[in-house]
Amino acid sequence: MSLITLTTDFGTKDHFVGAVKGAIYTELPDVKIIDITHHITPFNITETAYILKNAYKSFPKGSIHIVGVDSELSIENKHIALELDDHFFVCPDNGLISMIASEINPTKIVEINIHDRIQSSFPVLDVFVQVACHIARGGNLGVIGKEIKEYKKLVEIQPKVNQTQTIINGGVIYIDNYGNVISNISKKMFNEIGKGRPFKISARRYSFSKIYSRYNEFVDFSVPEERRRNDGERLAIFNSAGFLEIAVYRSNLTTVGGASSLLGMDYRDTISIEFETIKSPEFTTLN
Structure with missing residues (x-):
């Protein structure tokens, strides 16, 4: 059974977390979803990186981690999926992955390119869920994006x-x-x-x-x-x-x-x- 974790700054008052879980279950009824936290301080990338670095290692190899913090797509904030330490991460390329990758290099990173057929103001729901479910089915990262070698470094973390x-x-x-x-x-x-x-x-x-x-x-x-x-x-x-x-x-x-x-x-x-x-x-x- 696949395991998908969620780390967001959505809080639990609004519909966002429920909608994301519902979309995942629609695609994969037998999947296991674990909430790491939904109480990240809004847009706080450093806090996200710290929590994710210290949580993901406790999950089984092959787990898929959706990260929805500062996730709006822009020229400066692309979306990526990567394999690192036998785990998969679907997240914005805003620097949050740099704390984890400071000690372990990613095996593969791709820039997600399915946005041209999905127009959305809620990318965690419409894009990240699709990518995570594709990975959970055993899909190759190369199908959802072009491989890249670099990711954004967050200087203040170091x-x-x-x-x-x-x-x-x-x-x-x-x-x-x-x-x-x-x-x-x-x-x-x-x-x-x-x-x-x-x-x-x-x-x-x-x-x-x-x-x-x-x-x-x-x-x-x-x-x-x-x-x-x-x-x-x-x-x-x-x-x-x-x-x-x-x-x-x-x-x-x-x-x-x-x-x-x-x-x-x-x-x-x-x-x-x-x-x-x-x-x-x-x-x-x-x-």
């Missing part, structure tokens, strides 16, 4: 390293449901650039000199629970997706607040890591 390899300048790419601030700095990059050197993380007016491996790692569990005062403490952590995250322990957005609100940080704000060049007491190492 952090920058200075010439002396002492500073990584990254940025906020996602605020999660707990208000935690997630950067585009990966653990892999941190290790490759840092090479075990002492470091200091800067985020707004706050700094961190340690990166935890678990949210509760700093809690002293030998102290009775009623005497602990850890809720609301700030910490840096490499999250389950392998990206540097600034978090608030046991954050509650209605009472304690999340890292985003408490630190005054938002999408695209700067997070940087400075590595020691000369031994200095203000730097400490990652345990």
